[in-house]
Amino acid sequence: MKINKRLILSFVAPFMILISATGLIFRDYSKKIFYLPIGLMGIVIILERGISRQLNRKNILKKVKSYQKLK
Numbered sequence: 001m002k003i004n005k006r007l008i009l010s011f012v013a014p015f016m017i018l019i020s021a022t023g024l025i026f027r028d029y030s031k032k033i034f035y036l037p038i039g040l041m042g043i044v045i046i047l048e049r050g051i052s053r054q055l056n057r058k059n060i061l062k063k064v065k066s067y068q069k070l071k
Contacts, residue, residue: 013049016042 020039024032 013042013045016045 016038020035020042023035024039027035
């Protein structure tokens with residue numbers, strides 16, 4: 001069975017946020033700062049995917065509308 005890499009990579013960002021949340025909850029106060037970058041990167045990855053998907057949809061819609069005007 002072939003494993004789809006995109007499927008595995010789609011779980012990386014939520015997993016990073018989960019690791020960060022557990023680290024912030026269960027670690028000592030002095031070591032909590034090390035878990036912030038992982039959580040922030042997970043959030044940034046998810047937001048970037050959403051924004052890029054939204055921009056791609058807008059561009060596709062513009063192209064479709066331009067083709068409709070030509071006909």
